[in-house]
Amino acid sequence: MNYRKLLQLPQKWTSRVVNNHAAWLGAIASLPFMGVLTAVAVTQGNSPEADKPPLQQHVTEALTLPPLQLAGSNTVRYWRDEAVQRGDTIARLLNRLGVRDSDATRFILSSPLSRDLLKLKTGATLSVELNDQGELFGLRFLNDDENGESVLVAIEKVGDNWQASADAPRTEAMQTVRAVEVTTSATGALAQAGVPVEVRTQLNEIFSDQFELSSMKRDDKINLVYETLLYNGAPLTTGNILAVEIERNGTQYQAFYFAHDSESGAYYDAAGKPLKKGFNLQPVAGARISSGFGMRFHPVLHALRMHQGIDYAAGTGTPILAPSDATVDTVAQQNGYGNVVILRHNNKLTTLYAHMSRFQPGLKAGNKVKAGEVIGYVGTTGRSTGPHLHMEVRINGQAVDPATTALPTRGLDNSERLAFSKQSVKLAANLKLLRDIPVNVAQLD
Structure with a gap:
């Protein structure tokens, strides 16, 4: 046997591996499997250390994060609506929203608007303009003016100054x-x-x-x-x-x-x-409607008219007629309405007549009236700027347009x-x- 040839075999094999790129790739690819085999061999050995769990080392490294920038977040404004609860004032409601702006509060207290306009109605909606920091920039809500027509009360910050308005929006x-x-x-x-x-x-x-x-x-x-x-x-x-x-x-x-x-x-x-x-008669014979029902858009003024009824243009002392058979529900004096009569026509429909100069003598709650009977006379009592008849129609207590529901x-x-x-x-x-x-x-x- 030629031992010299046997000794040359590993040398030639090594040379081929070193000079053969494919062989290198194969060897590298097999490393993970070789590692697994080695691990198995170690685990299956008879060494007394084999039964011990492998040592684990936890390394904790603190990483420094760049500061979170909220650039301009206080410039983002949004409107929030809040329902007015019984007993709410503007200050109380703003406090409930977490708004504590002393400048705004001082302005509201000294506002050129009347105290009546600044009173909130239960169930109404107050809209406030805020940012994420709770700064107040404005508020608005609907209210009735001295003529009984709703206006938009707006208090807003313009630049560094506060201003207030109450106009038909x-x-x-x-x-x-x-x-x-x-x-x-x-x-x-x-x-x-x-x-x-x-x-x-x-x-x-x-x-x-x-x-x-x-x-x-x-x-x-x-x-x-x-x-x-x-x-x-x-x-x-x-x-x-x-x-x-x-x-x-x-x-x-x-x-x-x-x-x-x-x-x-x-x-x-x-x-x-x-x-x-509709009814057979109008409450004021031959009179024109001078102000329509307010829950609609005025096509000429391009403004919202929030009038809860209609107004008839008529002089003081003009007779007011029951438009149909009815039962007298109310004969009284009521704040903004002045002298007012309410007629009940059926279980769900009532009509209201306000600002009367005087009632028909002997008229009282519970009386039956026929269509055409006089119930009172046109005047300007209550919140009224001049003589006229204000008429409302209510269905189950909800005001509706008299022109589309009750009038002829x-x-x-x-x-x-x-x-x-x-x-x-x-x-x-x-x-x-x-x-x-x-x-x-x-x-x-």
Whole structure:
């Protein structure tokens, strides 16, 4: 045997490995497996140390993080709405929100606005402008002025100074749509779809001469177009229902609002016929409506009129008539209303007459009156800047527009019919869009 050749074998093998790149790669790739095998071999050895768990060492190193920069966070402002609770004042409510701005508090206490305007109504909404640090930049809320019309009370910081105002807010009208399918009740379905209570009450009265909204059953449908009034881009209140379509027991009903002038209007079907008969008489014969119901957008002034009723222009001493048969509910003097009479016409409908100069002699609560009977005389008592009759209509305590719910509804003349036709065609197209949608629409305003 040639031992010299045997000795040369490992030398040649080593040389090949060193000079062969593929071999190197294979060796490197096998290292993890070799390590595993080695570990197994050690573990399976007979050494007395083999049964001991391997030593572990924990290393903790503190890392220095760069400081978190919240650049400009105190410049971000946002509006927050807070419901006014019984007994709340502006100062108490701001304190509840964690706002403690002594400059703002001093300004509010010495504000040029009257104390009455700065009183908060229970259930109203106070909007405050804050930043993340709780700094106050402004607040606003709706309140009634001395004429009984709602204004937007605004207190805001401009630069380093505070200023206050109380004016009819300039608003934008936006059409809001709802497609609602009744599951249990119409009122519940409307509420679930986010339809405001004022709109629900108004809707109930539009078709009240034909059917009650409560008679609608499962799978009946309501398609609705109404106004939402925006102030600085945020919803402030609702306006009129512009168009509505109801499918009830397989029968379709439609209604379209038409403005007679800047202060009043009524609802008509697609053919232009009045939907409601209303009372037989107006409370002041031949008088014009000088100020309309306020929950709507004034098309000329481009401002919100938050008047809870309508005003008739009439001189002091003009007789005020009961517009229909009724029971006298109240004969009294009430703060802003002055001398006021309230008539109850049925279980849900009442009418109110304010600012009277005097009552009809002998009139008292519980009396029955007939349509056309005198209940009092026009005056300017209470919060009033001049003689007029203020009339309100309430359905279950909720104020609604007398012009669309109770007053006699007149027919349309030829020019009004043409205007109504053009307007109703556009609104009917919106209703058709809602009708074709297979699911409920809950539009986010």
